[in-house]
Amino acid sequence: MGVTIKDIATKANVSPSTVSRVISNSPLIGEKTKRKVKKVMEELGYFPNFHARVLVNGATCSLGIVMPVSMRDQDLVFQNPFFQDVMKGVGSFVHSKNYSLYMTSGETEEEIYQDVVNMVKGRRVDGILLLYSQEEDPIINFLVEHDFPFVLVGHPPDNVQNITYVDNDNYKIAQNVTKYLLSLGHKKIAFIGGNKRLIVTRNRLSGFLDTLSLSGLSVPEDYIKHTEFSIEGGNASVQELLELNELPTAIFVTDDVLAMGVLNVLHEKEIRVPEQVTVVSFNNLFFAGFTIPPLTTVDVNIYQLGYEAAKCLVEKVEDTSATPKCIVVPSKLVVRKTCQHIGDQSLEKISSHLDFQIVVQ
Template sequence: MPADEAVDLSRATLSRIASAADVSISTVSKVLNGRTGVSEATRAKVEAQLHQHGYQRRGLRDSAPLIELVFVRFTTVWALEILRGVQAAARSRGVGVVVTESGDYSGPGPEWIDAVMQRNPIGVVLVMSGVSQSQLRQLRARGIPVVVVDPAGDPAPGVASVGSANWNGGLIATRHLLGLGHRKIAVIGGPEQMMCSRARLAGYRSALDEAGVPVRSDYILAGDFERDSGLELGKKLLSLPERPTAIFSCNDLMALGVYEAARQAGLSIPDDLSVVGYDDLSVAEWAGPPLTTVRQPLLEMGRQASTMLLDLDLDAQAPRVDLATDLVVRASADRPPRS
């Protein structure tokens, strides 16, 4: 199929847009498909004409009523909570949801953009990821808006996002352990390139600093948000000559790995080791003992992202929302053991 027939604009419309922008039809086609070989000035002229001819609005009206929800990994209860929120808001508006697993924390894989163009959803929600400028140009040319949930880095200019107060979450988790009397507090963070990981770690450091407790480099380790890394890094921390009396794990799954590390080391939680997690997944309440954790409003983050996407004005400034986090105190943290 020729490139200029791969889009849902008639050749007559393409011709009018090309004439108005003083470019060729093939140049209009390149802009529609986000291809290279077009100067930024020319691209801007063509996109303005596309918008003037109602192409972006048409994409929202005529596409199949589906939101595309994209995860790096769709393997955890964490992901299911986001999905539940997105579905709840979409269902209330008569819109379906299709789930895709693609790419890494930097963005969906290169194969994804062609597939999403074929599916032509009314919008895309990216989770713990980002979007390249090339992908963004292609989506915008097709009138497909994007919202990022818990963005991996600073969202690109013009990209809407929904996150949570990660710095505050790290702060209140560490303050809680300090308030119980702990001074040997370790942290298992998430991937170092993730914005949420850096923010939670910054909150941890701030709490120690305000309490006058030195930050120890051997007490700071980076995991991958999976249980196995919590187990591996928990064992490493608990084998230190001066082991910590408390571990703040930057998600609940890694905290459950720390539980297993403590069990293997013959330590009791919270008598010998206090543990605080992050997310407040359903498994946190079921753990033995029930896990003290920072509640991240995952369902509401998904709901807000879906609502924001469906109401997004592509001509207005992209909204960015951070929802509040709070501490859920259960039974996994207590005063440190006596020396």
């Protein structure tokens, strides 16, 4: 006969209910007691039966993961390390809480929506983590209508209230990045962003445009490009910019993978960066310091976005009365070699009037 919770309780000199709480990592149990019980479990070779736990309390100990529509193509998922880094943060926390992850497998928006419906109505997961936020999203509307625990990585749409989300302050960051480019002397600045429906794209574009407007500058419509988060998307967008009669002196790019595509084309066309065109981007992905030249980019703490989102979701699952919260993850600008200082101000003076941490590498 296998080792039981009662066996663990007897040897550890605690109650069976305490052992159960240790297995579920309950905050009601102190760390000293947890260590003692876990040591006994290890000594006796006990492994929790999570299937039995599901039958007893109805919990699946699983969380659903939903990717953005454009990232549901597996090639794009693996091309953009942002989502891999987010998943590292998610996985780190859920592992500590003994939860497993269930990722949607559909290829279209309709298939993903049906997959989420099946997860919720079939009680396959206890909560859902959306690694994006976009306008007019039927999945968000469905989860709200069914009062099912979920958390967004990103700012919620304007018509969705009182939900938990984890995000950077993308509007403010975009303002500061634009101010940085202006302070370097640039006035002709183009924008390359993701899908128009994505809230992160809207917030970064708004911060960019509002800052230029306050500086008395307008942006030609041809200077604003929207595409998918891929190298090909960056390639195509910068190709279109290079066909214009008046070229920008700087390009504000909202994703490092896009920026890689931009840098590739500029290199092929023998357009020097940053001497002829400055490029600044977002995410500080692992390759950003190895592009040619090394990429100036905003470090948005991707791992922390995932970790905090998973933490919030588990809290909601384990306490359905928990108050909705907003977690804002800090960021910083990592200055490398793709920005050209063409103004007459020193870097120290530029940094002094930005509400933003700047790290020069």
